[in-house]
Amino acid sequence: MYVELKNINKTFGDYKASDAVTFGIKKGKLVGLLGPSGSGKTTILRMIAGLEEPDEGEIIIDGKVVNHIPASKRGIGFVFQNYALFRYMTVYENIAFGLRVQKANKKAIDVRVKELVALIGLEGLEKRYPSQLSGGQKQRVAFARALAPNPHLLLLDEPFAAIDAKVRQELRSWLKDMIERLGITSIFVTHDQEEAIEVADEIIITNKGRIEQMGTPIKIYQNPKTSFVASFFGRASRIENYHGFQCFDQVAGAKQAFIRPEFVRVTKKSEVQKYKSSVSEGIVEQVSFRGDNTELRIRVDDMAVIAKRRLEEEIVEVGEKVDVFLYRIFVVDEEKVYLLENKSLKDDSVFI
């Protein structure tokens, strides 16, 4: 493990920002800290950087406990949410700052800055001030500035939050490429699950100061371990009592379930439905066009389910009665998540 947090606790007043936070990150990985705002993810990042001190627990970087090493001596690159570029310095001076502080010689600084300016593709803009740059350009400069002194660990606090949607998409893949190419261990904070899935090798999910789950995006997506993760990941609809749907096993003590849109198949009454005997009838409450699909909100008894239909399929209208079939659901109790398959899927061979 390159970065390790052991049993970190941190409170601000009576707000518990970190509650027994423990995790480890391997060298060279790009890790996303994902959670809703106020879940303590930025606090974790700031503690690793040395901008906050944990009340309890150890932070270990490269085998050394760094709790008492000041931020300036940890050799960590940090990209701030709003970039925090030095407003009164040019792009060149911003990038050179870390090297000047280290008293590197002038030629070496010049070589390194030019190399980084080329890396971020901003040649010719070296003399500009941050106020003369676009959001995406500022972000690239912040990235180059953090990398200039050759840190072994790069921390990014909501690196895409302040950028408009179109540029954000572009920057995400740029940043991922860049970090992969440099092979630098990186941790970024985000509240956007799509971003975490797309960018990170591994995701750490935080909630209320605790670590809920850690793993590759695909593993977490398919196999949520806690009720929070099941609800947070994907656009899951929450069902208070899943017994209303047919053909699922009963889990003792658990009634609540989460249903992701991709678990649901909606068919019009006129369409063929293979598992006709296992469907529930619902009424379409809302139809929203989502670009590459339409999103439907369907009421089945007193439960609302979100589902999707492809554009090639016949249009469903508000108020229409439709058949709703669930392939699988996540059933949750206090501690665990159970993935239940629709029983009729197993009985396939028998029915046909």
Added chain:
Amino acid sequence: MNGNRTASGAVKWVLIWISVSFIGLMLLVPLCLVITESLRDGWKTYLQAVADEYTVKAFLLTLQATVTAVLLNTVFGLFASWLITKFHFKGKKLLTTMIDIPVTVSPIIAGLIYVLTFGRQSFLYPYLQAAGIQIVFAVPGIVLATIFVTFPFISRELIPVLEAQGTDEEEAAALMGAGGFTIFRRVTFPHMKWAFLYGITLCTARAMGEFGAVSVLSGHLRGKTNTLPLHVEILYNEFKYVPSFAVASVLVIMAVVILIIRSIVEYKGKKRV
């Protein structure tokens, strides 16, 4: 929409008229009168009054008090505003309020406070006497009074600027290994440069013109503890109108110079942002 515009146009002109005539009546006319009165007996008398031994001494004393007060308040203002905006500690609000006290207290009271603290009736007096230090009715008293009165000018200019800036840039610099002084010099100071210069000009202008507190502490010893404003008063009380106006015009000229410097500073500051 159109009617609304003409209405606001009329309002604009009325407001301009009111402001200009008020400024003219209250400010410009008296200032012009000072100059014309001082030149009533011709340039010769004017120059005589200005070059008078006591006037020159008063001028030098004013300069001395102003420079000392501005220097000390600059240092204090810089550190106080840095402390208040970049660190968290108990009693911060109290400190901020205390810095503002000199603005709210009448200068006469400020003078009296120092007379009570350092004068004959004070318990400190024997010690000061033994050390050979005289404060009341001497130059140190005048300097002290000037410092007191101009105390908050610089920090009050700096605090809002530094507060608006936040601490991110400083943190970024610290993470790259910069020490406290480097951070201040290269990151914090450029932000507050213009506000800082503006604060200094305000402080200077106020220090030069201070009358109340200085009047109490000076003792009006001509050639020794007389500043320019006090000198104007003495001359006036002696019915030497022309010399009194001449000396006053020197103060006016100094104020105008400061005002011009201030406008330049303000203009440059705006251009940068």
